[in-house]
Structure formats: C-alpha cells, structure tokens
Amino acid sequence: MPELPEVETVVRALRQRLLGRVITGVRTGTARLRRSWVEDWQRELPVNRKIVALRRRGKWIIIELTGDLALLIHLGMTGRLQVVPAVQLVEAHTHLIFLLKPGTEELRFRDPRRFGAAGLIAGRDLEKFWENNLGPEPFDLTGARLFEGLRRTRRCLKAALLDQRLVAGIGNIYADEALFDAKLNPARRGTSLTRAEAAQLRRSLVKVLRRAIEQKGSTIRDYFYDETGSPGEYQNEFRVYQRNGEPCPRCRARIRQVRLAGRATHFCPRCQLFSPR
C-alpha cells in the first residue's frame, strides 16, 4: 500500500535521523523476505559504512553508503522502516535490523506480509536497475510521453497506471484518485486516449500526488504510519477510493467499485463516462 506519497514521507523523516550516521552491523529475522537478493546480510553488508544520502525513486527507498554502495528497500504493502532505541522490544515480522552509531539506536525493517524487498547494490549499477524496472517519476513525466506510452498498450488505464515501467510510484489508491480527477474511466483502453486527455491525466497525477505528500500520505486500517508513528491524513480527502456506494463529490451519482487488473477499482459511472473515441 505505501505508494509514492507514503514512501516520500518516510524518506523525508528518516533523512533527518540517518544522514551522517554509520551502520556498524546488521541482524536478520527468521522469516526471509520473498524478494531479497542478499543471501547473507552479515557477510555481504560491509560494516562501518556511513549513510551519505537518502532518497526515493518510485516506491523504492535508497540509502546511499560510502564506498559506492546503496541499500535498496521496497515497503511492499505492509513494510515499515523505523529508527528505534536498541533496547526496544523487537516486534514480530522484523526482518532486518541495522545497528547505528553514534548513539544506541537501530534502523528496523518490519513487514508482516513480506511483500516488501531489500537488497544491496553498487551505486554505479543503480541507473541500470532503474532502467530495467522503472519508468519516469510522475513529476518528470510529460503529457507527450504519457500519451506515447498509453497509445502503445491495449490495456485499460487502471492496469497501465499500475505498471511501474510506464510511470513510477503509482499504486491502487492514487491511480483511482487521479483517474477520477481527470474524469477518465479506468476501464478505457490506453489506445483510446487523446493527447489532451493524456495531458490532463498527467496533471491530475501530479496534483493528487503533491497534495497527498503535503498530507503525509494515506493511512488505511493500520497499513501505513510515518517514521514517527503518525498516520497520514490524505485518506480524509479520498474522493472515490473505498467510497463504494457513496455520492460522487462532483455529480452526486453513486461511486461504483469493480475489479480491474486484479485490484478493487473505484470510479463515478457518470462523470467518468466510458467514452472512447
């Protein structure tokens, strides 16, 4: 569930607490993350590397270390990355614990559903990794590029937006919210969009994501809390997501929920009219 705004929120908070500190060791939990390409963390993570940068790319968190090494973390659906006192009880489903100096704190990665990922990569290989796995950031995406990407696929808009190679960082919530904002039906084929509609979709993506970042992301059930343990606020501004049966905030028609691309999809059947060319 953590999508671009939630990951950005985590990175901003962690940056203040991690920059300049040194990772002096690592401990692992018993259950393996399903998507981790590191076999033996104790052996593969060199100790005493300083954290020199923290940033986000799509839904990935990048912790850059001295010596051209980066720690990559994906929160999956229930992943949580927190700096806590070393004496604090280690919760169940904690997969990785990084020991930090100076101080007596640890960076812990917990992920009950294990949809997350963690690994190490040489800094010089990062760009190749992004090229193979991710499209542009929504804020760098142009309407023209989105149009070109969509016109090449017969998939519906919902499925296309969830494809991280088309645009990075979008998940189920923000795909629904952006399509509503752009007045586009999620079931429409990518090939059916006009240039103007693609440009509007890009503007809506940026608008929705910027606002969600301002609100420190969305917290549904207890899937996401920021690094300090506080929930996001954007769920209070959802216009269609999880509002099945409620009146559309634009036209008062009832919001509908269908299943598209294997995901619950929410839209207004009146103002997101299915109207391909």
Added chain:
DNA sequence: GGTATTCCCTGCGGGC
C-alpha cells in the same frame, strides 16, 4: 511479445 490471471502472505472484519 503483450496481456490477463494467479499466487504469495498476514491481519482484520463480518457472519455464523
């Protein structure tokens, strides 16, 4: 090669 579907995984809520 492109697209659709299934599966992984755990906690929660609803129904009985």
Added chain:
DNA sequence: TGCCCGCAGGGAATAC
C-alpha cells in the same frame, strides 16, 4: 466467544 472465510494489494510467475 470463537471459529472460519473472504478480502486487501505490489509485483513475480504463469497462462494464454
């Protein structure tokens, strides 16, 4: 009260 079942979803694997 306690048990069972369905649902949630990111991305890889599999099927078509």
